[in-house]
Amino acid sequence: MIGQLMNLKATELCLSLPGGAETLDTPAKSAVGNKRGFSETVDLMLNLQSNKERAIDLNNATASKQKTLLKDPVKPPAKAQVVGWPPVRNYRKNIMTNHKTSGADEASSEKAGNGGGGATGATLVKVSMDGAPYLRKVHLKMYKSYQDLSDALAKMFSSFTVGNYGAQGMIDFMNETKLMDLLNSSEYVPSYEDKDGDWMLVGDVPWEMFVESCKRLRIMKGSEAIGLGTSNSPF
Amino acid sequence: MSEDDEDQSPATDLRSQPPCSPNKSRNCISSSQTFPDHVLENVLENVLQFLDSRCDRNAASLVCKLWWKVEGLTRSEVFIGNCYALSPARLTQRFKRVRSLLLKGKPRFADFNLMPADWGANFAPWVSTMAKAYPWLEKVDLKRMFVTDDDLALLAESFPGFKELILVCCEGFGTSGIAVVANKCRKLKVLDLIESDVTDDEVDWVSCFPEDVTCLESLAFDCVEAPINFKALEGLVGRSPLLRKLRLNRFVSLEEVHRLLLLGAPQLTSLGTGSFSRGDQSQQEPPDYAAAFRACKSVVCLSGFRELMPEYLPAILPVCANLTSLNFSYANISPDMFKPIIHNCHKLQIFWALDSICDEGLQAVAATCKELRELRIFPFDPREDTEGPVSELGLQAISEGCRKLESLLYFCQHMTNAALIAMSHNCPELTVFRLCIMGRLRPDHVTGKAMDEGFGAIVKNCKKLTRLAVSGLLTDQAFRYMGEYGKLIRTLSVAFAGDSDMALRHVLEGCPRLQKLEIRDSPFGDVALRSGMHRYYNMRFVWMSACRLTMGCCKDVARAMPNLVVEVIGSDDDDVNRDYVETLYMYRSLDGPRKDAPQFVTIL
Numbered sequence: 001m002i003g004q005l006m007n008l009k010a011t012e013l014c015l016s017l018p019g020g021a022e023t024l025d026t027p028a029k030s031a032v033g034n035k036r037g038f039s040e041t042v043d044l045m046l047n048l049q050s051n052k053e054r055a056i057d058l059n060n061a062t063a064s065k066q067k068t069l070l071k072d073p074v075k076p077p078a079k080a081q082v083v084g085w086p087p088v089r090n091y092r093k094n095i096m097t098n099h100k101t102s103g104a105d106e107a108s109s110e111k112a113g114n115g116g117g118g119a120t121g122a123t124l125v126k127v128s129m130d131g132a133p134y135l136r137k138v139h140l141k142m143y144k145s146y147q148d149l150s151d152a153l154a155k156m157f158s159s160f161t162v163g164n165y166g167a168q169g170m171i172d173f174m175n176e177t178k179l180m181d182l183l184n185s186s187e188y189v190p191s192y193e194d195k196d197g198d199w200m201l202v203g204d205v206p207w208e209m210f211v212e213s214c215k216r217l218r219i220m221k222g223s224e225a226i227g228l229g230t231s232n233s234p235f
Numbered sequence: 236m237s238e239d240d241e242d243q244s245p246a247t248d249l250r251s252q253p254p255c256s257p258n259k260s261r262n263c264i265s266s267s268q269t270f271p272d273h274v275l276e277n278v279l280e281n282v283l284q285f286l287d288s289r290c291d292r293n294a295a296s297l298v299c300k301l302w303w304k305v306e307g308l309t310r311s312e313v314f315i316g317n318c319y320a321l322s323p324a325r326l327t328q329r330f331k332r333v334r335s336l337l338l339k340g341k342p343r344f345a346d347f348n349l350m351p352a353d354w355g356a357n358f359a360p361w362v363s364t365m366a367k368a369y370p371w372l373e374k375v376d377l378k379r380m381f382v383t384d385d386d387l388a389l390l391a392e393s394f395p396g397f398k399e400l401i402l403v404c405c406e407g408f409g410t411s412g413i414a415v416v417a418n419k420c421r422k423l424k425v426l427d428l429i430e431s432d433v434t435d436d437e438v439d440w441v442s443c444f445p446e447d448v449t450c451l452e453s454l455a456f457d458c459v460e461a462p463i464n465f466k467a468l469e470g471l472v473g474r475s476p477l478l479r480k481l482r483l484n485r486f487v488s489l490e491e492v493h494r495l496l497l498l499g500a501p502q503l504t505s506l507g508t509g510s511f512s513r514g515d516q517s518q519q520e521p522p523d524y525a526a527a528f529r530a531c532k533s534v535v536c537l538s539g540f541r542e543l544m545p546e547y548l549p550a551i552l553p554v555c556a557n558l559t560s561l562n563f564s565y566a567n568i569s570p571d572m573f574k575p576i577i578h579n580c581h582k583l584q585i586f587w588a589l590d591s592i593c594d595e596g597l598q599a600v601a602a603t604c605k606e607l608r609e610l611r612i613f614p615f616d617p618r619e620d621t622e623g624p625v626s627e628l629g630l631q632a633i634s635e636g637c638r639k640l641e642s643l644l645y646f647c648q649h650m651t652n653a654a655l656i657a658m659s660h661n662c663p664e665l666t667v668f669r670l671c672i673m674g675r676l677r678p679d680h681v682t683g684k685a686m687d688e689g690f691g692a693i694v695k696n697c698k699k700l701t702r703l704a705v706s707g708l709l710t711d712q713a714f715r716y717m718g719e720y721g722k723l724i725r726t727l728s729v730a731f732a733g734d735s736d737m738a739l740r741h742v743l744e745g746c747p748r749l750q751k752l753e754i755r756d757s758p759f760g761d762v763a764l765r766s767g768m769h770r771y772y773n774m775r776f777v778w779m780s781a782c783r784l785t786m787g788c789c790k791d792v793a794r795a796m797p798n799l800v801v802e803v804i805g806s807d808d809d810d811v812n813r814d815y816v817e818t819l820y821m822y823r824s825l826d827g828p829r830k831d832a833p834q835f836v837t838i839l
Binding site: 082083084085086087088089092093096 | 344346347348349404430432434435436458564565613614615616617618619646671673675730731755756
């Protein structure tokens with residue numbers, strides 16, 4: 001019973017942070033009235049320490065390898081596939097997989113694009129940020145919560161400190177603190193495209209549900225976020 | 236201890252580096268009596284600047300302190316085989332006027348998912364240190380390093396004279412980083428991205444090259460898995476009069492290659508053909524591709540064919556007679572399609588292909604390519620229990636037809652000792668012999684015996700052998716042969732082989748030149764590890780995974796050898812007190828253990 005109640009609470013329609021309405025009243029870095037800022041919605045904590053972009057390598061994400069330690073060297077080999085054998089580089093394996101499926105279509109080029117794994121069933125979503133000169137890709141299943149995801153996104157977008165080179169209206173990423181201010185203001189709102197193609201605000205649904213339905217992420221300017229649906233929309 | 240060491244870097248761009256010249260006798264100038272030191276220094280500088288080879292320079296630096304100092308001032312090209320062997324600070328302290336850096340990071344077995352991601356080998360500390368110390372840096376060549384877009388941005392901003400960027404098997408960056416380099420390095424001659432994992436940041440990096448005439452001589456982006464702006468590429472090729480090498484990715488169609496060749500074919504010496512398939516199928520009449528290739532009078536190196544449409548393969552026939560290097564290793568070509576092509580390639584020295592060409596194709600190679608130096612046959616279907624299209628028959632044919640063979644990489648399902656013995660006699664020039672019998676522990680499929688005699692013959696008869704990778708069913712006897720005959724072996728790769736510690740002992744005690752040792756899934760334990768302690772300071776690294784090592788022994792080694800960094804790599808739930816060592820990676824270091832080790836690495 002209590003479990004059920006908890007589930008219901010999790011999917012309850014509300015306009016605040018998942019976790020409680022009280023945060024609206026806190027002198028947050030960004031909140032203006034009820035409008036959610038990027039930082040509020042996903043409790044952004046910009047740690048501008050590491051500049052490493054995490055290469056999303058699906059095979060390496062789990063360090064569990066089969067231990068094929070041979071107790072008896074003359075024993076016939078196990079039939080199960082062994083990690084890293086035969087020693088063909090992932091890069092080459094991926095290319096050949098593309099060949100076999102004979103597709104230059106979106107799916108296979110995406111798989112090849114993530115390079116080091118090519119595991120099927122990967123939930124790789126593109127993340128774009130309005131004004132940024134490029135986009136990133138994340139593997140949602142690597143994160144356990146919205147907090148995890150927000151930390152990773154913060155690192156990704158704040159770590160690229162190259163100035164704009166040509167295009168109009170691009171954010172000057174040279175200044176990290178400037179970026180932090182921008183992201184903390186109510187100017188930016190994370191949204192995502194779900195399975196049905198609708199653009200929704202991030203943070204309304206339980207994490208697992210979000211991972212299943214999210215196809216693409218966009219950190220958009222707040223002004224454009226008006227009219228975005230929430231996932232429990234009656235329509 | 237010199238932090239550089241001799242090495243023959245593996246072939247990149249299908250071209251191998253010249254070997255180190257042997258040490259010449261040196262005239263030792265007495266450093267005190269007749270001339271003041273600064274005059275002597277100047278003389279030395281003027282003389283030493285002519286020394287190119289690493290080996291010679293290392294030797295010269297050992298003569299005396301003065302020579303050490305002056306050599307440090309005049310060395311412009313530095314090779315660092317293991318990025319953790321020393322710190323960036325030490326590099327900049329010792330060598331003051333470096334223009335070119337070649338840096339290698341992760342061990343090779345990391346390519347095969349035997350190591351978790353984020354292990355290290357970050358370029359960041361190197362580029363930030365060099366940014367201050369070497370403003371005149373011109374060339375950076377990285378292999379298996381983790382390079383971020385920020386690193387590339389810093390590089391592009393810090394070195395105004397930057398000319399050559401070569402990234403081999405690297406990762407961590409995307410097309411945005413490439414865009415910055417393209418845009419800011421105005422003197423860029425070489426931008427070679429080779430088998431690297433480049434994320435698609437949806438940036439039109441080709442358009443980022445400056446608008447005026449460029450200095451580009453080599454542009455290789457075949458590994459970039461992202462569409463490019465072809466119009467921009469056309470413009471770039473059109474305004475790059477010095478362009479000699481162009482390797483396109485699979486998003487460039489045959490029609491587009493055709494257009495590019497019409498622009499710049501006569502100058503090109505190396506061409507990566509992209510997808511080699513038609514993008515626009517609707518057109519009835521395809522352009523005359525053969526004519527475009529006919530215009531490639533200087534092309535000697537051909538690669539690409541990423542999504543080959545075999546009916547267009549004959550278009551390359553006009554260039555075949557000139558080819559010294561041909562890479563078909565991404566193309567699933569049958570013997571029938573292959574034979575008419577290879578029949579014309581008399582000058583071929585380097586040939587990479589998939590095993591789809593079968594033994595029959597290899598026989599055709601053997602019949603025609605008498606100048607062959609390097610052969611690599613990759614598996615189209617890299618699984619253990621399939622019917623392999625290539626076997627000992629192909630290898631036998633190659634050994635009989637290509638007597639000048641120096642380097643071999645061969646994946647197959649079945650092999651015999653007889654074929655290896657034959658090759659050992661027929662190809663005395665072999666320096667690199669890497670055979671991968673894909674079925675683990677597979678014996679000679681004709682006699683049923685272990686592959687000991689075959690590999691034994693290779694190490695015994697190929698007297699120039701420096702690199703060996705073994706496979707199949709191997710007992711300790713094979714290793715006894717290696718220890719007895721493999722006196723020049725520098726790199727050894729072992730997987731699922733041997734019976735006992737004795738095997739590894741034979742190698743560690745018998746191979747004085749051993750530099751790089753990588754072993755997986757073999758029954759070697761503590762006794763074997765201890766038997767090599769007299770060697771480890773003279774080696775670049777030792778990798779042992781899924782063997783029989785205990786934590787206690789590794790700790791002993793670490794304690795006994797303070798300049799050796801002993802890394803134990805395991806999964807997150809490994810208890811540090813647990814005795815079994817999943818992966819051992821150890822290497823000498825001048826600056827102690829690294830500070831950037833991730834959680835899953837324990838440094839003993």
